[in-house]
Amino acid sequence: xxxxxxxxxxxxxxxxxxxxxxxxxxxxxxxxxxxxxxxxxxxxxxxxxxxxxxxxxxxxxxxxxxxxxxxxxxxxxxxxxxxxxxxxxxxxxxxxxxxxxxxxxxxxxxxxxxxxxxxxxxxxxxxxxxxxxxxxxxxxxxxxxxxxxxxxxxxxxxxxxxxxxxxxxxxxxxxxxxxxxxxxxxxxxxxxxxxxxxxxxxxxxxxxxxxxxxxxxxxx
DNA sequence: ATATCGATTATCT
DNA sequence: GATAATCGATATG
Numbered sequence: 285x286x287x288x289x290x291x292x293x294x295x296x297x298x299x300x301x302x303x304x305x306x307x308x309x310x311x312x313x314x315x316x317x318x319x320x321x322x323x324x325x326x327x328x329x330x331x332x333x334x335x336x337x338x339x340x341x342x343x344x345x346x347x348x349x350x351x352x353x354x355x356x357x358x359x360x361x362x363x364x365x366x367x368x369x370x371x372x373x374x375x376x377x378x379x380x381x382x383x384x385x386x387x388x389x390x391x392x393x394x395x396x397x398x399x400x401x402x403x404x405x406x407x408x409x410x411x412x413x414x415x416x417x418x419x420x421x422x423x424x425x426x427x428x429x430x431x432x433x434x435x436x437x438x439x440x441x442x443x444x445x446x447x448x449x450x451x452x453x454x455x456x457x458x459x460x461x462x463x464x465x466x467x468x469x470x471x472x473x474x475x476x477x478x479x480x481x482x483x484x485x486x487x488x489x490x491x492x493x494x495x496x497x498x499x500x501x502x503x504x
Numbered sequence: 505a506t507a508t509c510g511a512t513t514a515t516c517t
Numbered sequence: 518g519a520t521a522a523t524c525g526a527t528a529t530g
Binding site: 378 | 511512513514515
């Protein structure tokens with residue numbers, strides 16, 4: 285019944301340490317491609333792991349970036365962005381969706397990276413349940429996690445539950461791991477879905493991956 | 505296949 | 518009161 289996909293082959297997954305995130309959002313975004321987002325939860329006394337490879341991200345540059353939530357300064361909503369690196373910033377948008385970021389740089393510098401699309405590896409049935417759709421035929425699998433709102437829903441990420449969570453710690457139950465995967469190539473494109481500073485090339489993708497949120501928008 | 509539009513609420517002006 | 522780092526449904530080619 286349970287369809288268990290093979291995670292990355294070979295080695296165990298190990299967490300990224302905080303210094304990985306203590307860099308510019310561009311570099312963190314680029315280096316996050318190919319890493320794995322993991323959620324460990326206990327459901328009815330059974331440990332369940334959700335795992336998915338990061339295939340699309342966007343960098344937001346902090347207070348100097350008109351498109352960033354940090355542009356208005358430190359507020360109750362975005363204060364995680366102004367804290368130390370490696371923590372989850374979760375916000376609610378359009379009255380419907382949560383989106384996940386990870387804080388970058390250092391305390392006081394509000395750079396971040398938005399998770400835009402994942403390739404599911406493990407726990408697909410649970411992701412489908414969280415999304416409220418039956419585990420679909422292979423051609424529709426990308427609907428599970430292709431898009432910032434979709435991936436947050438697949439991982440049951442909400443602001444009340446996950447804002448401020450430490451993404452470098454497996455003990456937090458939501459964390460980012462490295463499994464030895466190496467991206468063959470990386471492509472940079474303009475960011476998606478924003479009105480301000482939309483021209484900047486701050487979206488990073490694994491080109492050709494079938495789980496991208498907008499496979500067609502590339503403009504290399 | 506692409507285009508348009510309504511949903512629904514936290515946050516900020 | 519307006520807007521938003523989106524999604525899914527519907528309409529149309």
